[in-house]
Amino acid sequence: MSRTSNRIETLNxxxxxxxxxxxxxxxxxxxxxxxxICRLADQLATLHERGVDIVLVSSGAVAAGRRSIPGGHKLDDLPARQAASAIxxxxxxxEYDETFRRFGLVTSQxxxxxxxxxxxSRFLNARNTLSRLLEWRVIPIINENDTVAVQELEFGDNDTLASLILNVVEADLFINLTSAAGVYDSNPDKNPEAKPLACIENIHDLDLDAMCDGKTAVGSGGMFSKMRAAHRAAQLGVPTLILxxxxxxIIERVFNGEDCGTWIVPDEKSVSRRKYWLAYHCDPAGDLIIDAGAEKALLSGGKSLLPAGITDVTGDFKAGELxxxxxxxxxxxxxxxxCYSAGDMRRIMGSKSCDIEPILGKCPYPEAIHRDNLLLDAAL
Structure with missing residues (x-):
């Protein structure tokens, strides 16, 4: 099947x-x-009438509140930005509620x-709530709770949030609406020769740092964050359309067959939703540095990571941490x-699995990381 027919079939x-x-x-x-907002609601209402479930991840709270701040105060620190978000x-x-209501649709925040x-447990609660809303044919409108989020609990940008929501609601298509016409092979603001990409067949082969840099003036993301989100979606087996x-x-035109934006093909073999959740909901607490043999075993052999292939350990993590x-x-x-804490990992690194028990006095696991708890090529 050609990439064009695959795109058309997926959209249909x-x-x-x-x-x-x-x-x-x-x-x-x-x-x-x-x-x-009115045009967006019109297009999504048309899809909704066809029986498509819609989940909308929307930024804009801080920008919407900026104009209503009394006294003209500046958003020069985190509390000010959070207050603007609350406004x-x-x-x-x-605006969303009133606009979608005109099309006979109910929204939820x-x-x-x-x-x-x-x-x-909270992940499952969120999944169950969103599942029930979609069952009721309600359109959930999701945003980061900027008012209470602190740095270590932030998604960072709503591209990241959307990539995680794909897993929560078990979506089969991701549409990312951006200020650009799609993805280019380099930054068009810096390179006038940059060429638009109609289709990306293997996002993992791209150097995202070289292709994308900078952020938008009013948002927290840029093309890099959108491509990172698409990278994650591809791992989950979900195609991305950047428009x-x-x-x-633009959405109506795409579903009517017009070849707009950039279509990003998902991986043929998707990762499990459990692995996806494990990899992308916590920040890594340390690093395991590996030798060339271990790298080959992981990338080519689909093996677990054994202590013998570890040459160094950084961080202070506990057993079970990412x-x-x-x-x-x-x-x-x-x-x-x-499988082991940082301290134990330093003691057994470079050792064969049969030597773990003599070193630690116990050997609950022969692996440093079991392959069932390992995600390759993670887009962190």
């Missing part, structure tokens, strides 16, 4: 779609772009922090759950 068969819209698309210098979120949701998805969100009726697996030259290979 999509039953649950996550749509992400950023601040740079949704707002202007005057605040919320009401005309754009703007209600205004943003009011879902505000999340990373902590809500990091703990398994110019400001172009009139760690990064990197090569001697600093290339990230994988993330996974450590």
């Amino acid at each position: 068969n999509a039953k649950r779609i996550v749509v992400k819209i950023g601040s740079a698309v949704l707002t202007t210098s005057e605040g919320i772009n009401l005309g754009l 703007g979120q209600s205004r943003l949701m009011h 879902v505000l999340l922090t990373r902590d809500d998805l990091r703990h398994r 110019a969100g400001k172009e009139r009726m 760690v990064r697996v990197v090569t001697a030259d600093g290339k990230s290979v994988a993330v996974g759950l450590a």
Whole structure:
């Protein structure tokens, strides 16, 4: 099957779609772009009428609140930005609610922090709530809970949040609306010869740092964060479509067969949803540096990581915490759950599995990281 026919078939068969819209698309210098919200609601209502479940991940709360701050105070620190979000979120949701109501649709507000998805029980609660809303044919509108989020609990940007929501709702398509026309082979702001990419067949082969740099003026992300989100979606087996969100009726045109934006093909073999959750809901607590033999065994053989292939350990992690697996030259290979604490890992690194018990006095695991708890090529 050609990539074009695959795209058309996926669009025609999509039953649950996550749509992400950023601040740079949704707002202007005057605040919320009401005309754009109306066009967006019109397009999503058409999909909804076809029986498609819609989940909307929307930025814009801080930008929406900026114009309503009394006294003209500046957003020069975290409390000010969080306060602006508290002002703007209600205004943003009011506009969404009123606009979608005109199309006979009910919306719901879902505000999340990373902590809500990091703990398994709360993750499952979020999944059950969103599942029931979609069962009721309600459109959940999700945003980060900026008012209470602290740095270590932030998603960082709503591209990251959307990539995690794909797993929560078990979506089969990700549409990312951005201020650009799609993905280019280099930064078009710096390279006038940059060429648009209609399709990316293997996102893992791209050097995202070289292709994408910088952030948008009003948002917290940029093309790098959108490509990282697409990288994660590909691992989950979900295709991504990056579109110019400001172009009139762009979603409708795409579903009518127009070849717009950049289509990012998912991996043929997707990772399990459990591995995805393990890898992307916690920050790595340390690094395991491995030799060339271990790297080959992981990448080519699908093996577990054994202590014999570890040459160094950084960080102070406990057994069961997430760690990064990197090569001697600093290339990230994988993330996974450590079978041993950092202290024990330093004692057994470079040793054969049969030597673990003589060194530690016990050997609960022959591996440093079992392959069932290991995700290769993680987009952190």
